[in-house]
Amino acid sequence: MITSGMHYGWPSPSLPKLLQDDSRIPTTNDEGSWIAVMLLPGACTGSILSGLLLDRIGRKYVILLTSIPFIISWIMIAYARSVTILIVARYLAGISDGLICCSLPVYFGEIANPKIRGLLGSAVSVAWIFGILVANVVGSYRSITDSALVSLIMPILLLLTFPCLPESPYCLLMKGKVEGARNSLMVFKGTNDVEDDLNRLKDAVEEQNRNTGKYLDLFTVKSNRRALYIMMGSRGVQQFSGSIAIIFYAQIIFKEAGDSVSPTVASIIYFSVQL
DSSP: OHHHHHHHHTHHHHHHHHTSTTOSSOOOHHHHHHHHHTHHHHHHHHHHHHHHHHHHHOHHHHHHHTHHHHHHHHHHHHHOOSHHHHHHHHHHHHHHHHHHHHHHHHHHHHHSOHHHHHHHHHHHHHHHHHHHHHHHHHHHHSOHHHHHHHHTHHHHHHHHHGGGSOOOHHHHHHTTOHHHHHHHHHHHHTSSOOHHHHHHHHHHHHHHHHTOOOTTHHHHSHHHHHHHHHHHHHHHHHHHTTHHHHHHTHHHHHHHHOOSSOHHHHHHHHHHHHO
């Protein structure tokens, strides 16, 4: 999620550099807008892919998969010599963003003790905002190439370390891998006495298999419809408030506003307060 946040925060310090007359990649305002927003269509694609992949290859491998487009996108940004390359890189990063935003909360929800599940869920948003802050700090004081290469550290760490973690026990039970689920529970619980938890998960999987729903249930079942409206309404209000536009154009907005505080410092303060 930190890497995802860094991609969202990247345009704020980088677009002013690209729009300068002496930029190594001559960029117009319209092209700069496409570079900034291309992350979002990629995220839509990634969200759809996550729905197709989560149950097929597992939560762990979907999360691990996100490191590849993230790594490729940062390398492309670091060595790009055209606007097209930057747009493609941003789209690739968006795919990983869509995948990670759908898979990580599911993974946390299935492995976490109920007592800390809420904390882990909140940590996802905190990590995302922290990534935005890091991108603004690094991007403001280093070149586009240097900041992209520094940003490579996070997805490379994910690729190297995440294979050590086991798959979600719930996901393993869905695939009929009882022994694998037992071993996974032992790792996450830190104890060999996991039979009660394993049986509880088995019952949950069986219940899910018996009551397989349909997409239309979102609209035909009253409780589902109400939850959908609340979720879509709150998310819509957030998006139409312009929060993403502010994240993408923070330094440009502060520059246009004009103040004794530099746009660089103002953006860092703004995202620090959000954190």
